[in-house]
Each structure stands twice: as C-alpha cells, then as structure tokens.
Amino acid sequence: MSSTSLEVNVPSFEPLVRRYGPPPLKPSPHPRWLESMLESTRADWNAACWPPLFRDTAEGRRPPLGYWRRVLSQFFLIVESFPKYMGLSLAKTTYGRHEGDASIRRWLLQNLGVEAKHAEWFIDWVRAIGMEPDSLFSVRPLPEIQALHAHLRDTCARGTLAEGIAASNWAIEGITGVWTKEVVEPFRGYASDGARIDASAMMWLKAHARYDDLHPVEALEILKLSVDSESTEPARVAAAARKSLRLYSAAIRACCAD
Template sequence: MPSVLQELAHPEATTRRYSPPALTPTAHPLWLEAMLESLRDDWNTACWPPLFRDTADGKHPPLCQWQRVLSNFFVIVESFPKYMGLSLAKTTYGQRPGDASARRWLLQNLGVEAKHAEWYIDWLRGVGVDPATVFAQPPLPEVRALHEYLLDTCAHGTLAEGVAASNWAVEGITGVWTREVAEPFRAYAADGARIDAHSMMWLKVHARYDDLHPEEALEIIKLSTDVGTGEPFRVQAAARKSLRMYAAALHACCNG
C-alpha cells in the first residue's frame, strides 16, 4: 500500500479528492499464515462454546444461560468503541504507511458501533433481563478480566496487538457465531422471550457482518506490524490470549 506522501505526489493528486487507500485484502505473508494456523483451534473454541453450538443446532439450551451470558458481556459490548478509540489514538497521518487507511477504518467502525449498546439493551430486555440490574452488578471475574485485558492491550500494546485482540479476535468471532445463532434464537419466543425487530437488532446486525471485516483487520495488522523487531510473536500472543479469555469468560457464564 502506498504511503500518504506517495498518494499526494501522484500526478492526479491535485485534480481529485484525496482519500486514503481502502483496506482491500492482499496475500498474507508467511508469518501471518503461520499465525492464523497456530490460532485455528483457539478461534474455533471461542466461536463455538456449547451454548452457541447447541443454539445454532436447534437444541434450545435453557434461556437462563443466555440471560447470564448477555448480562455479563454487556461490559464488553458497551466498551468496544473505547477499545477502538485507544487504537485510533495510535494512528498517524503521513508518517507510517497504512496508518491513514487504518485511521479511516477505525473511525468508520466507531460510527457503526454508535448504537450497538442500545440495541444490546433491547436484547437484554427481550429475554427478560432488567438493564438496571446489569448496570448495578459487576460482571463475573472472567469477563472483567477480558475487559481489562482489551483495555490494556489497546492502550499500551502496539496498534497491531490491539487490533488483533479486539477487532480480529473478539469482533471477528462474533461475526461468525451470530450468523448461525440468529435464526434459531427466535425459538426462545416459546420460553417467553420477546422476539421482534427491536430485540433482535443487535443479533441481526452482527449476523450480517461481511466476511471482509476480519480480513480488513488483518490488513491493519499486516501494515502496522514491524516484522524485524519480533512483533509478529507479540501480535499472535495478544490474539491468542484474547480468544482464550473470551472462551473462559463464556464458560464461566454458562457454568457458574
């Protein structure tokens, strides 16, 4: 990807509106291919805990398990724009190749996130959970640990580490399991859940996420990772820890 300065030096730069290059998928370098293969089992485990897999398969786990998960994970949903804001603060303009594109992508996604917490509250209310109770009670320690890890990594890690832990790992797997859970979840109407356009909005929006979304996060990781300093190992470690903590948090919610 050309740098901002290269873009501005293009002969047509003064006659067209400037826009940083889009984050289009490119071939993965060997280090990233190795990372993705290494994380495959952790990704699948985080994507498909028994609650998600059984719901997707129509086995209809008890609604109380969903209530517990949704109540505890509100802190992650509500804080997601904060994680991205911390990553945004690391971007430059014209100083490092790809940063302008990463900046624009993060800003666009912050706009998408604007109403997600409100839609999630509608989901909570739909399954019979009082939001005021969720606000007042701290999440389980495992969920709090995931939240604090994401905050710390996005604040103090590199841009690539923060994006790997939050946008690729947590947001990426959410786009996978919601696609298979959204339709079967409607069966909880038989348990008294309110299933309508409002209560299903968060789930439906995430189920429509494009497969390109995690691929775009990978483009930021590729553009911002300094291979010569051993950063790929830290990026892989950040993503792995995020996936494992996510899986542990879900396990705690369903088995506590």
C-alpha cells in the first residue's frame, strides 16, 4: 500500500494594520482668547447654573413641585430640539480638509448618538412628577423659551461652527452638567410630595450628571481647533455663548414667576 503525503496549507498572516480613525478631543492648554472668554462669561455662567429653583432643590429645601412642572414642560422644546441644533453644526464639518475637522465630526456624531434617548427620558421624568405626555406636547412656549430656542437654532444654522458649539454644547450642556450633578440626589426627596421616584424617572437627571462635565470640556477643544484667533471670531464666539447663558437664565426666571 503506497503512502500518500499530506500537505498542510498554513495561512500566511499579514501584519495587522490599525484602522484609521481621527484622534479624540483631549484637553489642552487654553489660548489667551479662550481664557478671556471664560473669564468674561463667568458671572453669566454662575447665574445660569444656579437660579433659585436649582439652588434650593440642591440644598434640600424642595421648592413646590409645581415650579418643576412649569420648567420641565417649557424646556421640553429645548431638550427635543437639541439634536437638531447639533445636526446643524454637523453639517458644517468636513473630513480631513482642516485641522481637527474629522475629530469634530466624529464627536458630534457620537454626541448625537448619546442624545437619541434624551427626549424619552425627559418625558419619563415629567410623567413622574404628574404630567402626561399629551399635555406636555401641547404646551405653548413662553416668549423667553422661544427666544432661547431661536438663538440656538439660528446660531447653529447661520453662525460659524464655533459659534454654534459655544452656544449649545459649551454653554447649555455645560451648565446642565453642573446643576444636575447637585440636584439629582436631593430631587429624590420629592417622593414625599407625591412624585414617583424610580430608575426611569431619574434617568435624564442621572445621565446628565454623569457625562455633561466631559462634553463641555471637549466642546472647548472644538473651539480651539476651529477659531481663527487673529480674526473677530473670538468675540463672536464669546457673544454667542454669553447670549445662551443669559437667555437660559431669563427662561428659568419666566417659568418660575408667580
């Protein structure tokens, strides 16, 4: 009986090539124009972070739940529209044509993915404090809410990429990360006032308290990559952010007016 040799085909492996991807946005030293913007907007930032409703809730004083119902029902327009503001900013990005533009594009797309469930989580929160979605959807926004919405929409649509990012992702996301972090646990005290406090009711608050301290830092990196410091753009970017903060404060005051 003849023997047959067995040939074993051993596959050859090509060296593994790392897939291409733009670098992430990482904190870096602030240029002088950005330090100036942060300093010039500090008072407006603090006022937007801590209107009486947020401060009193954070300190355990529990303002009447009716104030929270008014704020949440009015601000649904801003929450529901936030991915739309970001989509307008995304439309301004390219891929590889300018320094950092691919990283900015990826950041916006990832942030949009995070935003996907936020309107639903917000509705869960509103239902937990005694409002049904149908009544939420039919709310007529106050003029102050409409003004904030128009500023964010128009700045993201017609301003530069940096102006839109400063107005929405730095200013609005930034202050939201500050107050939610302090309010999330004390808000559970509203269970004694009839609010339903469970995992679904707290999801929006918990999510923003968890990651909105990172997004504004990354938004500042976008500003550094996209702003021409030798032009008039730094002043326009600061003005867009400042207007967001002031309109936000005015909207909260209007919601809580007796």
